Structures are given as C-alpha cells and as structure tokens.
Amino acid sequence: MTPCLQRRESAGAFSHLPIELLEQTISSLSNQSIKNLRQTCTFLSKVAQLRFDRLFISTNPRDIEVFTAIAQDDTLRLGVRKLIYDDARFWDKYTTGPEGHAFQSDIRVPHWYQYLYEEQLKKARDILEKDTGILDHIKISDDCHESYKHYQELLQGQTEVISQGRDIDALRYGLTRFPNLTRVELTIATHGRQLEPFYHTPTIRSLPQSLIYPRARGWPGTDPHRNPFWTEPWDGDETRNWRGLSVLTREVARHLRENPTSSINEFSIDVNYLLAGINLHLFENTDGTEYTDLVTILSHPGLKRFDLPLDYGGIEYPDDSAPLFDNVYKLLSHATDLQHVSFSTNIDFQDNDLWGIIGRDEHCFPLRSILPIDKWPNLRHLSLSRLFVKQDDLRDFLAALPPTLKSIELSFLEFTPWYRDCYRGLFEDLRSTLGWQDRAREDQPKIKVLVERRGGKVVDVSAEAESYMYDGEENPFTIGSDPFYTERRFYVFYDVGIEVDLFDLKYRQLDFPNYREARSYHVRHLL
Known part of the structure; x- marks a missing residue:
C-alpha cells in the first residue's frame, strides 16, 4: 500500500470525500481548529494546511x-x-x-x-x-x-x-x-x-x-480610570503617546517610496468605536514627519481604503480646529482612488460636562469642507461616526455621493440645533430626496446606524433604518434629543433595535456587505 493510500485509510470517513470538498471545508475553519484537525490523523495533517x-x-x-x-x-x-x-x-x-x-x-x-x-x-x-x-x-x-x-x-x-x-x-x-x-x-x-x-x-x-x-x-484617553485626556501640540513628547502610528506610517511610507508598484491598497487606523483617535494636532504642520508620511501613503496609486479616527480632546474653539480640518481635507484629496472611507472622532456625547465646554454649532463644520467626496468617483462605502452635523448639510452631502455607493454608516451623530435637527428628520429627508428606495434591491445602499441610550448602552437600529428607507415601515427614530438633560437624551424608541456589545464576538460578524443576513443570525442567538 502506498503512503498516500495508508494516510487515506487512517482518515476513516474523510478518505471518501473529494479532496476539493475537504479543502473548501477546511478553508472555513480558524487556524486553531485546523491545528486540532491536523492532529487527528496523518492524512489530514497533510491536507489541512495552516493559513x-x-x-x-x-x-x-x-x-x-x-x-x-x-x-x-x-x-x-x-x-x-x-x-x-x-x-x-x-x-x-x-x-x-x-x-x-x-x-x-x-x-x-x-x-x-x-x-x-x-x-x-x-x-x-x-x-x-x-x-x-x-x-x-x-x-x-x-x-x-x-x-x-x-x-x-x-x-x-x-x-x-x-x-x-x-x-x-x-x-x-x-x-x-x-x-x-x-x-x-x-x-x-x-x-x-x-x-x-x-x-x-x-x-x-x-x-x-x-x-x-x-x-x-x-493612546491617551482609553484608560477609564484616568481623567479625560486633553491633547497637546504634536511635538516630541506628544508623538510618543502614539508611537505605533509614527512607526507604522514611517515604515510603510518608506516602503512605498522604495517600491512604487507595491500591492498595498488599504491603510486602516481601527479603534472599533473606542473613544480614541489620532491627535488632531498632528494636522497643524503639513511639513511634519507623520503628515508627510500619510501624504505618501494616500498618494499611492490604487489605494482603495483609508480609516481615520481623530482625537478631538482639548479643542475648545472653532478657530483652533478649522485650519486642522483644512489640512485633513488636503490630505484626503491625495487619495483619488478611494472606495472605502471611514471618518470619526472620540467625542463622548454622553459626557454631561461636554456641553459646558464646547458649543454644538461652533464645532459643526460642513462635511464637504473636511471630506473631498468629489475626488472619490468610485466610492463604495462611507462611515461617519461621532460628529456634530446639521441635518440639511448631511442630507446634501449624502445626495452628492457617487452612484457607486454600496453602503453607508451614520453612527453616534449629534445634530445641531438639537431642538430642530435629528435622526428622524434626516431619514425623512433622505427617503424623500435620494430616491434610493426606487433602485433595484441589490443596488440599494446598505445602512448601518448605531446610537447610544442612557448609560452608554449601544443600540443597533440598522435593520429598522433600512426598513423605513426601502420598505415603507415606521420611522424608528424619535423627534430629538436634549443634550442638557440626561433623562431627555433619546435617539430611538425603547422598543426599537437591539442592544449590542461592540466587542462581542457574535456582533463582529455583522459587517458589510452581508449585513442583513448576519444580523438575523445575531438576533436569533440573543433570544
């Protein structure tokens, strides 16, 4: 008997399966499961290769x-x-x-x-x-x-x-x-x-x-046992707080300069909704090392994805942040091939002290002054999170997105003025003006919306938002949210959406482009 046949004999029932089927099954397993599988017999130790x-x-x-x-x-x-x-x-x-x-x-x-x-x-x-x-x-x-x-x-x-x-x-x-x-x-x-x-x-x-x-x-600000962190000017001492950013941008930029045909086409800074981000003061000096390295990365031909979370701590006056956002705009304008963009801040809208420090209107900048969407004709996904927004500005901004758009996220947004603008009014505007509901089902942009209830609990209302936009169901959002009174801080009705833990392994499966299907799985496992 040949060694191959001996190995198939030792595999038992697995030996009767076509090798293509085995490989397809194994491809869906985690490396840890593959390790365990390889230990069962000699045949599978050869077939099941770690990835x-x-x-x-x-x-x-x-x-x-x-x-x-x-x-x-x-x-x-x-x-x-x-x-x-x-x-x-x-x-x-x-x-x-x-x-x-x-x-x-x-x-x-x-x-x-x-x-x-x-x-x-x-x-x-x-x-x-x-x-x-x-x-x-x-x-x-x-x-x-x-x-x-x-x-x-x-x-x-x-x-x-x-x-x-x-x-x-x-x-x-x-x-x-x-x-x-x-x-x-x-x-x-x-x-x-x-x-x-x-x-x-x-x-x-x-x-x-x-x-x-x-x-x-x-990064500063992520320790819940420390006082809220106020960012400082981007200098030698401050850059050490974001050492990984400096190291990674420097080395990737160096690599791209030396290898202009590199296959790298995605650069992501991911905080998974933690109240953290890159010090906004980094964008004060366009000649600074980190800024110029980011320019190199975003200028790389074929760059398709960029995720940028910003630390807004310590920015009290709009005159302080306006020039910084101008430089964010200039940076993003270098990436003309982008298809996936996410932009967020670390502003904690549940912090009662916040409203005595900064004003909503003053820190609400036109989205098109920050995000150069006219430079992204092939955009497929856009995520906006923890921003001050005006209802009409956001509506017009979304209306200007290219027809290539396949998914949109609008999470943890604060509207200004609070007594007039809100999620409810936004979605009424979107449904009446964008015409997304008239598209074929497969061409309707998928929608993701996360909001916070009192106590910081996160509620996923994505399915309800889509049902309102595309199926004529009830609007899941309330009329408005009063930031000055915790007991009046509402975004959705209490019987709407599902509470989620953003670090829950089950919830991590809910991502574009298979969001609807994955969510039904998640709901079944919560019951």
Whole structure:
C-alpha cells in the first residue's frame, strides 16, 4: 500500500470525500481548529494546511518572533495579505481605585493592580453568566498573584522591545518580504473584552485562556480610570503617546517610496468605536514627519481604503480646529482612488460636562469642507461616526455621493440645533430626496446606524433604518434629543433595535456587505 493510500485509510470517513470538498471545508475553519484537525490523523495533517494570510506585529516579543519566522519562510511569506500593528500597551501604573477601597492581600501585588483585577474579574463573571453555551469551556481562576506575574512578564518584554526598536526592525524587514501584502492596519482594540480578545495574536494565544488581567489599551484617553485626556501640540513628547502610528506610517511610507508598484491598497487606523483617535494636532504642520508620511501613503496609486479616527480632546474653539480640518481635507484629496472611507472622532456625547465646554454649532463644520467626496468617483462605502452635523448639510452631502455607493454608516451623530435637527428628520429627508428606495434591491445602499441610550448602552437600529428607507415601515427614530438633560437624551424608541456589545464576538460578524443576513443570525442567538 502506498503512503498516500495508508494516510487515506487512517482518515476513516474523510478518505471518501473529494479532496476539493475537504479543502473548501477546511478553508472555513480558524487556524486553531485546523491545528486540532491536523492532529487527528496523518492524512489530514497533510491536507489541512495552516493559513498565514494575516500577521500581527507589536511591541511584544512573541508577536515579533512569529512575524519574523513567517517573513523568513519562502513559502509562507507569499500568502500574507494583511499586516496588523497592535499598538495596545501594558501600563506599569494606573490611577488607583476609589478612595478608601481596601484590600487584604500580599503587598507584592500593587494596589492599583488588585483594584483593576477585581474589576476585570467581575466583568469576566458577568460575561460567562450571559454567554452560556459559548464560553462554557472557560473556567476562570481567582488568582491575582498569578495574573500579576504574567502581566509583569508582558510588561518587561514590551519595555525591552521598545528600548531596542525590535518592532521597527522586524516591520521594515517584513514589508520587503510580503509581495502580496494588500492591507496594513493599526489598532488598539486587540485585547477586546475580558475572555474574548478581538484578535488572537501569538502573544494572547501564549497566555492561559482563563487569565484575568487589565485590558491592554493604547493612546491617551482609553484608560477609564484616568481623567479625560486633553491633547497637546504634536511635538516630541506628544508623538510618543502614539508611537505605533509614527512607526507604522514611517515604515510603510518608506516602503512605498522604495517600491512604487507595491500591492498595498488599504491603510486602516481601527479603534472599533473606542473613544480614541489620532491627535488632531498632528494636522497643524503639513511639513511634519507623520503628515508627510500619510501624504505618501494616500498618494499611492490604487489605494482603495483609508480609516481615520481623530482625537478631538482639548479643542475648545472653532478657530483652533478649522485650519486642522483644512489640512485633513488636503490630505484626503491625495487619495483619488478611494472606495472605502471611514471618518470619526472620540467625542463622548454622553459626557454631561461636554456641553459646558464646547458649543454644538461652533464645532459643526460642513462635511464637504473636511471630506473631498468629489475626488472619490468610485466610492463604495462611507462611515461617519461621532460628529456634530446639521441635518440639511448631511442630507446634501449624502445626495452628492457617487452612484457607486454600496453602503453607508451614520453612527453616534449629534445634530445641531438639537431642538430642530435629528435622526428622524434626516431619514425623512433622505427617503424623500435620494430616491434610493426606487433602485433595484441589490443596488440599494446598505445602512448601518448605531446610537447610544442612557448609560452608554449601544443600540443597533440598522435593520429598522433600512426598513423605513426601502420598505415603507415606521420611522424608528424619535423627534430629538436634549443634550442638557440626561433623562431627555433619546435617539430611538425603547422598543426599537437591539442592544449590542461592540466587542462581542457574535456582533463582529455583522459587517458589510452581508449585513442583513448576519444580523438575523445575531438576533436569533440573543433570544
């Protein structure tokens, strides 16, 4: 018997399936499932090949080791299509918990860590209680000392990598080794929520699955235990707060200058709706390193996607932000081939103190003064999130979008003046003026809308918004939202939409272009 036949014999029932069917089935599995499958028999260990189309790099040694190993492999490197730079950081200190919060424990574990550990442990138990059947295999361990030990190892490794610049060297080398790379992404959302990472990086996979630890986050303003962050001018000290951005834009821009025919056509800065973004002051100096590097990236021929979240903290007066948005416009004007654009800020409209700091009208800029849509004739997707908008300006802006548009997101928007403009009026205008409902079903732009209820709960009303626009159903939005009174801050009726956790693994499946189908799956699993 030949070795191939012997392997098929050992595969049992799998041996009778056509190899094409096996390959198609295996292609739908995660790498972790493929690893388990490969261990079942010799035949499947040959047929089920791991995929390395997506690679992670960060300031963690384990991620760099795996990244470099694949970059050095002459076969695996050819399959890499997506590179994600994880800019989340493990911090060595936090603001401590509430005054007088006492712990009876070993002093070797710092007070701040014990406080955050207790908080994260409670969140983990809440998740396990809610997601029964999905995370039943996870048994959390209430061992703060063990958690702190792992955390210190992660922190030490991160510190050494940054001091030696190992991530920079690895990234520069990797960019030259991935000829089929098309997408580069910068993210701070990697660690997701407790027990459910947003991405399973090599570093996260190396940790015990049940390990409870403070979520690593990146960029100022993402630590919920610190006071709201006010951005400073973009100089040497401030740029260190966004180190990953500086590193990634510099190395990608260098690579594109040296390789003008590079296949990279997507550059994404992803925060997954966290209240975070790039310091808006970066756009003060168009001769600055990061700005010129971004110009190089957006000028690259064939660039199809760009996602830009901005940190608006500390911008009190419109005269401060107007010239900055002018430079955002100039930057985006370089990318004439864009098909997918998302633009957001980190403004927390649920913050009652916000309304005593900034005025709505003064910070509501015409959208066409920020986003050069006339430069994007092939635009297919546009996402707007956490912006001050005027109803008529947004309506006219959407009416000017090219007919190539396939999907639109309008999430967490604040209308001004609040007593006149609102989501309800906007959608009435859109339905009566755009004529999208008259298009064939497959040509109707898909619509995504997320809003916040009191307490910061996120509600997805996308299906209801589409039903109103295209099927003549009821308008799901309320007349208006009064920002000055929390109890009057409404966007949709209470029986409309579904509450979602944006870091819930089930909700992550809901994305364009298969949004409608995926949402029905999600609703069934919430019941």
